[in-house]
Amino acid sequence: MTRQNRRILVNKVVMALSTAAAVAGLIFLFWIIGVLFYKGFGALNLDIFTYDMAPPGREPSGLRNALVGQLLLVLGASFIGVPVGILAGTYLSEYGGKKSRLARLIRDISDIMMSTPSIVIGAFVYAVLVEPFGHFSGWAGIAALAVIMVPIVLRTTDDMLQLVPGSLREAAAALGAPKYKVILQVVFRGAKAGILTGVLLSVARVAGETAPLLFTSFSNNFFSTDLDRPIASLTVTMFNYATSPYEEWIDRGWAAALILALFVLGANIAGRMIVRRKR
């Protein structure tokens, strides 16, 4: 075999292998998505949205309390995490700049916090907000999700604000605007779409978290909006139902999984579309 033929052959083999790897990986991923949609849509019905969780065998029953609990937890975490993240990100971009040691340290710490195991954050919040009070509570769940949310919002806000051209800031400052007005009325306006995308992605991320809720908000079989008590969530209910021996609970776990996945995917797609339209 000539040298040239061998080179062409090696090239073909490697390219075939990488195509095969891509196809194999995609098959597994789409298998999972297929199962999720097949089982999820099979178990989905109107009762799920209108009735609360019930012991196996008792009909009608659904997931209404878990859906409401999930909504409260994610909204609560967003009310804390979004403003804190945006303001902290504003500091890094507008007051910290590239040279500030403090700003660089906070950026690095946030990067690490984004990948910190969420179950460790759950244990931390348990020690701070559950154990001293002697009971699980919705507030503890909200706190755990907010701790996960802040670094994500912070980093995207920081990145997005830095994309706003410096000349815009200078133009506003030259007109005599004080710095806070420059930030609130010029810089924020320029980075609006990017910040909104960051917020949507962070909401999607915390909505899918189970581990930090297991021993903070725990679960509740009854309808409750009292955040001072344990509260049901879709994810913890999925965990409890999937490990139960009851066929109908397992099916309902798949329905919960589908609702959750559709929400998370929807938020991700919306976030991407906002950025794309802006461009």
Next chain:
Amino acid sequence: MNRAIDLIFHNTTRFFAISVLIVLVALFAVLFNEAKPAMDAFGLDFVVNSKWAPNMEIFGGFPAIYGSIVSTLIAMLIATPIAIGIAIFLSELAPPWLAVPVGMAIELLAAIPSIIYGMWGLFYLAPILRDIWGGNGLGLMTAGIVLSIMILPFMAAITRDAMKTTPDILKESAYGMGATRWEVLKDVVIPYVKSGIIGSIILALGRAVGETMAVTFVMGNAHKVPDSIFKPATSIPVTLANEFTEADTDLYYSSLFYLALILLLISFTVIATAKFWFLRNLRERRI
């Protein structure tokens, strides 16, 4: 007036920025404090002691630490070549009409909550593996496979992004000299983005080692070092998820925090290495 508002705004934003530091310090301090009784009782032997007997008040972290490390290694061994294959396929092989939608699908799959991967593992993968290997189909190998599929989209997406940073002009000069695609990859792209790829892989490892929900269902939950990777085992996150609400004595509870602290230290080290050793070089070179 304006100066007063400016000052307030400046300090408010700084306060929230610093709160991130405070939370991190508090995280370490609280875990350390809660783990203290177990540290005093077992010392560093906790890490190598493999006996976990809550009824006798004896706690050793080795089975959980071993399970975390082995299941993560299995996941990395499976996912790394496939993720690099997908990245090569997307950045070098696929035509744009295919690469764009497939790339987007992979990014979306990275956002699917990990508990869904765990449910698939329990109801679909475990029965198949049970038929192949016998036993109950749960264990480190099953956990490793589920984990590898869960981190695959994340790993493939960031590896592809790293590969894309190679300047086209470098690749074009190699093609211009008659190099094949593989030679361009091997001699131009990979040397150029090597540290980015290694960083991406380590970052995925950091995610995998702390992952709870994808593996809790399929680990089998046996508190010992299994004699085979096909037998039930446990890992740090799985132990925490299953036993945290059951801990009935102070020492039991404290031992779980000891495990949580070890997990935090492992993931912190891994992620910091990826970010500051490998990915920082990449960022600086791009500028």
